[in-house]
Amino acid sequence: MDSPTSYGSGAANTFAGVTPYLDTAPLQAGDTVRLIAPSEPTDEKSLQRAIAQLESWRLRVVVGDNVRARHPHVNYLAGTDEQRRHDLVDAWCDPDTSAVIALRGGFGAMRLLDGIDFALMRRHALRADGRPKLLTGSSDITALHQAWHHHLSVATLFCPMVGNDPFKNSTVVPAEVATWLFEPWGGRELGFPADTAHCTGSSAAAGRLRWSKWSEDSPGDQSKTSTQAGAITQDGATTRAGATGHAGASAAASGPLSRARTLVPGTAKGRLGGGNLSLVAAAIGSPELAGVREDRERYGPSILMLEDVDEELYRLDNLLVQLVRGGWFASADAVVLGSWQDCAQVDEVEELFMDYLGEAGIPVVSEMGFGHDPDAPSTPLGVDVTLEAPANGRPRMWVE
Incomplete structure (x- = not known):
């Protein structure tokens, strides 16, 4: 695979036909992630809750320069196009970045695309270990997923965003997102865990155990102890506190089942x-x-x-x-x-x-x-x- 410094004219096809993260996880404890707001603005409480969530996963969080900005005339944009584009490009091109994480969606990400130098982005698409960096987010971030696929040919993660309500209210979303960040993707089934009434084997138990393993109390709730289910070790794995995990495990085990x-x-x-x-x-x-x-x-x-x-x-x-x-x-x-x-x-x-x-x-x-x-x-x-x-x-x- 090309080195980061040689990731140039042939980059469009570098990852064509290759799925990354099959045997190794996208992230591990200690990695640097950049938190940006490419679409709508957020409030300070949601921002701090998002930072706490990422730090509870033992990640080093760098917040974009303009995350707290507001567009001077348009109240649904987190800063001007130039400010939001700066944070996106700066985050992706930072050689220490392992993942760029969108704080929330809304509207505005598509406005950034025409001003991005994708040749520059291709030159910075790999980490020091040769793997592609990861972009995460959903909803309005679809515009960035499309651009990353077309211009960079790298895999991305369409997932709930740390600045939104599911990370505050859901008993399963933080744990489920963590499994995609800290565990390999190879052979992973998509969607909710299987309903045992409609399937055979142990897929339902495996899905629930996976989510249970990563369950945690909300880091935004200061009345609770914000601890990972067990602790994340330096290689990104987890050690469980006991045979049944901690209190969040029961919530994850009774989480949503597949309606597919x-x-x-x-x-x-x-x-x-x-x-x-x-x-x-x-x-x-x-x-x-x-x-x-x-x-x-x-x-x-x-x-x-x-x-x-x-x-x-x-x-x-x-x-x-x-x-x-x-x-x-x-x-x-x-x-x-x-x-x-x-x-x-x-x-x-x-x-x-x-x-x-x-x-x-x-x-x-x-x-x-x-x-x-x-x-x-x-x-x-x-x-x-x-x-x-x-x-x-x-x-x-x-x-x-």
Whole structure:
């Protein structure tokens, strides 16, 4: 693999066809992460809670220069485009950075893309050990995921964000995100743990144990002791306090179970892409999505995921029309749907997708949970996955 200093003209294909983090975790205790606000602003309490959460994982946190900034005229932006772009580029290009973590979503990340020197970003896409740096976030951060895939060809993590309510309110989100940061991805199943009533083997117990292992009290609640489930050792592993872990384990063990179901049966293998439906549709015609058919030739088969929040059914219909007319689904070997929080009823959303994709001849799966679900699971993008969607039985998707 290229060294960090030689990561140049051929960088676009450096990671094509390669899934990182199969045998080693993206992060380990002591790594430096950069916390930035590329979209909407946050309040000081949420910022401090986010820092405490990351530090509870034994990470070194560097906060962007303009995280507390406010746009002078637009109250939904965390600083000007120049300020937010500076923090993003500065964080990614810092040679000590292991991951760039978005504090929250909202709106504004897409405004940053045209001013970014992606040749510079490619030259700084590797850490000292030769692995790619990691970008994390969801919702509006979909715009950055798309750009990182198109321009840098690195894997990213679509996950709940440390400055948002799920990290404060959910009993499983902090632990679930930690598993994707501090454990290898190879063979990992995506979505909520399996329901034992609809599967065989120990997958449900394994999923619950994984989340239980990383359970912790909220670092933002000063009345509790903010400790990792056991302590993170220097290699990023954990040592458990006892056979059953600590008090958070019971909450994780009773966390959400898979609701996934098959709409169109089939099997597919391919590179996982997509994200928030509104952001994907808004990017149609952009450099990042102008060549979806060419991307399929470049990377091979693809599995596309979509989710959204707070959209009426007619708005979802309009967004899907944009994707269909823009040819986005032409690159899809399967489509996986996540959560539709505060949108239309799930069955209405499924019927809408079936209107467009029911006769496309590709597997379609619903209710995988990622997105804006209060307990949303994380999903890696730009990695090779396998999807099995049986006509009768729970669909499964896992990292190759």
